[in-house]
Amino acid sequence: MGQRKRIAERRNTKPAVIGGMIAVVVAGAGFGVYALYDGGAAADDGTRTTSTGADQKAKDVPSGPLSATEVTTTARTFLTAWQQGKVAAAAAATDDSAAATTLLTGYTKDAHIKDVTLTPGTPTGDKVPFTVKGTVAYKDTSKPLTYDSALTVVRREADGKPLVGWHSSVVHPDLQDGDTLVTGESGTPPIKAVDRDGGALTEDRYPSVGPVLDGLREKYGKTAGGKAGVELRVIRGKSSKSSESSESSDKTLLELSKGTPGTVKTTLDPALQAAAEKQVAEKARSSVVVLRPSTGEILAAANASKGFNTAFQGSLAPGSTMKVITSSLLIEKGLASADKKHPCPKYFTYGGWKFQNDDKFQIKNGTFKASFARSCNTAFISQAPKLKNDDLTKQAQQVFGLGLNNWAIGVPSFDGAVPVQSQAQMAASLIGQGAVRMNPLNMASVSATIQAGTFHQPYLVSPSVDNRKLATASRTMSATALSQLRELMSYTAAYGTAAEAMSGVTGNVGAKTGSAEVDGQKKPNGWFTAYRGDLAAAGVVQQGGHGGDTAGPIVAALLKAGG
Incomplete structure (x- = not known):
């Protein structure tokens, strides 16, 4: 009796619900377990488990590339709601409704833009360009506003719904995330x-x-x-x-x-500025700066790409132009001397990284001058085991005034970065790779320091205008190091990797080339820094290849023009 009761209890057991999955459990514990975990396999007696709710939901979620219909429909929904002033509906068509609500609300309230007409263009993949026409009206003043923008449609991962990928640049291409648009009496006069x-x-x-x-x-x-006027501004x-x-x-x-x-x-020199503009216009993604070493005055600064001032604010690995700073360190520490023998092997391994020279060249029984002029990487890497982790950082800060974030040139600038690193990363820094970051302003200042013998912080507006304090270096390099660096750079300009570019640049000259590898780029960034008399200049051509071939002619032309 007891046995029959237990069998009956097992047969009358209700379906078990586990994690949203229903498993039909019948007589025999083994079969019940099999049905539970097999995810819908047929049972021996014809009983079949059902797909889970989660599995079915996953099957229902759209995935894969967006269709043309999804892109155009999503864009139309967003643009129509925005044009009609329906902020909530427009924001709901984006993947960040909170940020979209804030900016679209401010578009009307703070920027005072009304009568907006949004006209979509022809989509390219998931990107839809559109034209904005409206009126900016503030008190008794109004003016038409027209510009082009674009949006990108994305698929939300949770449910596959197509939405406008939200960035502030959707509202206006000059906006970065976190920026706002404001119309009013400018707090800053023109x-x-x-x-x-x-x-x-x-x-x-x-x-x-x-x-x-x-x-x-x-x-x-x-x-x-x-005196301030009334403007629409990006804050x-x-x-x-x-x-x-x-x-x-x-x-x-x-x-x-x-x-x-x-x-x-x-401090800009009109002739040199015009020459700099001409030079960068002829070479895509190029930037250049010209300084007066004796004072630090910025005489010219130009960028081929508009909008971002790479010349002053770029943050790029400087490649072998960094060897000017590294050489000053090695000479002062007695680890190198211009005319003494110095190793330049094909390879040198340090910190688990194997470093090599361009085209795997080597210089047998050569001097440090020869290694500098030919830009031998291993000549510098080979000295890494003899250096402390912070040696290069201190040299850049104390002698060249770099990496202290205290330059006050008159406009925003990046002062370079030479962070303390160890092992392979420290070794890479010696040749301007790793985490070292510079721009043409910084590297022009390096050449200016060598030419002048001491660091003069560059400036675009005289400090006498606002009585601001310019940055200074805590020390000058030794007379021996300075003399040898001038010799190294002069030799490189005449006989080394910089010779072709510097051909015809006469007088007291010195130069150094550089090529900086960048992840994901087929060609390295080309660098060049040089001086001639009381002029110093540096340039970079992003994805340009060897600096002597790309940035070199730009710098050399400006040194000639300033002569």
């Missing part, structure tokens, strides 16, 4: 920036100066004697860094009424 001779600096005349003019206005607008979101060197400048998009500009005089 400026009239002039060169060292009093000539006006305008984007029409000098295409590269747009970011410079924005930076000058932000810093000097309130003190230059001008930059503040990053965690607050120094002059880390912030992008606010940007004027539309001037509704003119203010009265104040005048800000810069």
